[in-house]
Amino acid sequence: MIAYAVWNNKGGTGKTSLAFQIICRYAQMHPGQRILALDLCPQANLSELFLGGLNFGGSKRLLECQGEVPRASVGGYFQMRLPSPYSRPDFRATDFLTSPAHYNISIPQNIDLLCGDPLLELQANAMNTLANNQIPGTDTWIKVIDWLRDFLDQVKDAYDVAFVDANPSFSIYTQIALSIADRLILPVMADDSSRRAIQNAFSLIYGLKLPSEIYASYAFATKLENAHRSLPKVHIVAKNRITQYMGPASAYAAVLRTIDDDLRKLLTARPQMFTFSNPADGVAEIRDFQTTGVVAFARGCPFYSLNTGRLDVGGRRIQVNESMRQLCEEAIDGVVNKL
Numbered sequence: 569m570i571a572y573a574v575w576n577n578k579g580g581t582g583k584t585s586l587a588f589q590i591i592c593r594y595a596q597m598h599p600g601q602r603i604l605a606l607d608l609c610p611q612a613n614l615s616e617l618f619l620g621g622l623n624f625g626g627s628k629r630l631l632e633c634q635g636e637v638p639r640a641s642v643g644g645y646f647q648m649r650l651p652s653p654y655s656r657p658d659f660r661a662t663d664f665l666t667s668p669a670h671y672n673i674s675i676p677q678n679i680d681l682l683c684g685d686p687l688l689e690l691q692a693n694a695m696n697t698l699a700n701n702q703i704p705g706t707d708t709w710i711k712v713i714d715w716l717r718d719f720l721d722q723v724k725d726a727y728d729v730a731f732v733d734a735n736p737s738f739s740i741y742t743q744i745a746l747s748i749a750d751r752l753i754l755p756v757m758a759d760d761s762s763r764r765a766i767q768n769a770f771s772l773i774y775g776l777k778l779p780s781e782i783y784a785s786y787a788f789a790t791k792l793e794n795a796h797r798s799l800p801k802v803h804i805v806a807k808n809r810i811t812q813y814m815g816p817a818s819a820y821a822a823v824l825r826t827i828d829d830d831l832r833k834l835l836t837a838r839p840q841m842f843t844f845s846n847p848a849d850g851v852a853e854i855r856d857f858q859t860t861g862v863v864a865f866a867r868g869c870p871f872y873s874l875n876t877g878r879l880d881v882g883g884r885r886i887q888v889n890e891s892m893r894q895l896c897e898e899a900i901d902g903v904v905n906k907l
Contacts, residue, residue, distance in 0.1 A: 569604075569720070569724045569725075569727050569728060569729065569730055570728075570729055570730070570750050570751065571720070571729075571730040571731075571732060571748050571749050571750050571751070572729070572730070572731050572732065572749060572750070572751050572752070572753055572803065572907070573731075573732040573734050573745055573746055573748075573749035573751070573752050573753065573800060574586060574587040574590070574731065574732065574733050574734065574753045574755065575732075575734035575735075575736075575742070575745070575746060575752060575753075575754065575769075576736060576754055576755050576756065576766075576769060577736055577737060577738055577742075577768055577769055577772060578736060578764075578768075579736040580736075580757070581736075581755040581756060581757050581808055582755055582757075582808040582854075583733065583734075583736065583755050584609070584611075584613045584614050584617070584733055585617075585857070585861065585865055586753075586755055586806060586808060586854070586900075586903070587605075587614055587731060587733040587753075588614055588617045588618070588865070588870075589864075589870060589871060589900045590731070590753070590900060590903055590904055590907075591603060591605050591679065591731045592674075592675060592676060592679070592870035592872075593870060593871075593872060593897075593900050593901065593904045594729065594731075594904050594907060595676040595678050595679045596676050596870065596872060596873075597904060598678075598728075598729075599676070599678060601678060601728035601729060602678055602680070602726060602727045602728055602729075603676075603678055603679045603680070603727065603728070603729050603730075603731070604665075604679075604680050604681075604682070604723070604727040604729070604730040604731070605618065605668075605679055605680070605681045605682070605730075605731050605733070606642070606681075606682045606716070606730060606731070606732045606733070606745070607642065607681065607682060607683055607684030607733050608642060608684065608688070608716075608732055608733060608734050608735060608741055608742065608744065608745035609684050609688075609733055609734065609735040610684065610685065610686045610687070610688040610689045610735065610741075611684065611686075611735075612630055612641075612683060612684030612685060612686065613684075614684060614733040615630050615633075615641075615681060615683040615684045616630055616868075617865060617868045618668035618671075618672060618675055618679070618681050618868065619633075619666075619668055619671045619672055619681075619683075619868065620671055620672045620868045621672075621865060621866050621867050621868025621869070622865075622866040622867075622868075622881075622882060623866050623867045623868070623880065623881065623882070624672065624867065624868055626672075626868055629671050630683060630684075633666050633683050634683065634685060638663050638664065639664075639685070639687075640663070640664050640665065640666050640683060641664065641682070641683040641684065641685035641687070642664070642682050642683065642684060642685050642688065642716075642741075643684075643685025643686070643687030643688055643691065644664055644685065644687075645659075645661075645664045645682070645715075645719060646687070646688070646691050646695070646715060646741075647687065647691065649715050650691070650694060650695075650698075653695075653698045653708075653711060653712055653715075654698075654703070654706055654708060654711040654712075656718050659722075660722075661719050661720075661722040661723045662723070664682060664719075665680045665681065665682055665723075666680065666681045666682075666683055667679075667680055667681070668680075668681045672868050674867070674868060674869040674870060674873050675868075675870075680727075682719075684733075688735075688739075688741045691741070692739050692740055692741060695712055695740045695741070696740050698712050699711075699712040699713070699740060707794075707795060709791055710791070710792075710795045710797075712740070712744070713740075713743060713744055713747050713791075713792075714747070715744060716744045716745065716747070716748050717747065717748050720748055729907075730748075732745045732746075732748065732749060734746060738772045738788075743788055746773060746788075746800060747792060747797065749800035750798075750800060750801070751800055751801055751802075751803035751843060752773075752800045752801065752802045752803060752804075753803060753804045753806060753903070754766065754769060754802060754804070754805050754806065755806040755808045756805060756806065756807055756808065756827060757807075757808055766805075766827065766830060766831075767830070770834065770841070772788060773788060773789065773799060773800070774789050774799060774838070774841055775787040775788070775789040775790060776838070799841075801840075801841060801842055801843045802841055802842045802843070802850065803842075803843045803844070803850065803906070803907075804850055804851070804852050804903060804906050804907075805827075805831060805850055805851050805852070806851075806852045806854055806903055807824065807827075807851065807852065807853045807854060808854045828847060828851070831847050831850075831851070832847055835847065849906075850906070852902050852903045852906060853899075853902070854899045854900075854902065854903065855895060855896070855899045857871075857896050857899075858892065859886060859887070859888065859892070860874070860888055860889070860892045860893050860896050861896065862881065862886070863879055863881055863886055863888050864896070866881045866882065867879070867881070871893060871896045871897040871900060872897050874888065874893055875888070876888045876889060876890040876893055
């Protein structure tokens with residue numbers, strides 16, 4: 569099983585909306601494969617999309633999953649781990665999984681979902697404390713970081729690909745998400761804060777350009793490498809909502825060129841951090857989804873199966889044009905074809 573993480577420590581880059589469309593399209597294009605979606609975000613927006621979106625009760629269905637016994641969510645699984653954090657308990661990973669196609673007919677049958685959960689924020693303090701305990705002979709940090717790895721070890725033969733939607737932070741649950749990833753999909757926007765976010769992402773994951781050597785021994789990369797674990801490799805830099813910033817003379821175009829320059833420098837200096845050697849192979853440009861995206865996400869619907877015409881969204885009739893729907897689908901295909 570290969571695992572992709574969709575992450576940027578900067579919010580607002582369209583991470584979750586991209587993850588939803590990418591996962592659904594990949595599953596639809598590979599019907600013979602089994603896909604596992606893991607929502608490691610306390611907002612659980614990805615889960616709400618899979619379970620029906622705004623129009624079809626995605627939030628209500630998510631609450632139903634969280635109300636099951638055991639709680640069918642990542643929060644339910646982590647809650648089970650808290651009493652004995654440093655040993656793997658007896659559990660059935662499938663007890664925590666949901667089949668979103670049972671709730672949402674737009675979702676391919678070959679996707680299973682580990683739902684997100686706001687409990688993650690409450691659990692983070694306890695998890696940090698447990699990870700920082702000093703116990704002779706026990707790497708407490710790696711024991712906690714491995715919670716999700718323990719989960720996947722039980723189901724990895726049942727799935728071909730896993731996709732993790734990780735929170736725009738570097739909280740401990742985000743580190744847990746990134747620790748199981750083989751490859752990273754990094755969404756960015758054409759603004760200077762996104763450029764800084766890329767630099768921050770490489771600093772947080774790979775320990776690049778730390779402000780002081782003091783931080784080196786505490787760095788995510790150092791602690792994973794000390795435990796003989798691999799770091800995820802950057803597989804795609806997804807320039808999202810690109811059509812908002814069109815125009816060769818715009819400041820946005822200049823920022824995009826600067827992002828490309830930064831990427832080329834990193835490819836030269838640290839090629840081991842990437843799955844590609846040519847920036848063109850690892851960069852995807854994604855147009856703004858505009859109204860089509862609003863409607864698709866409100867209905868919890870992938871672009872490839874979205875109806876066109878006037879559709880109901882929150883009691884209002886909104887026009888979706890077929891030509892725009894096709895452009896959105898093509899933009900997602902541009903990412904999926906690089907997986």
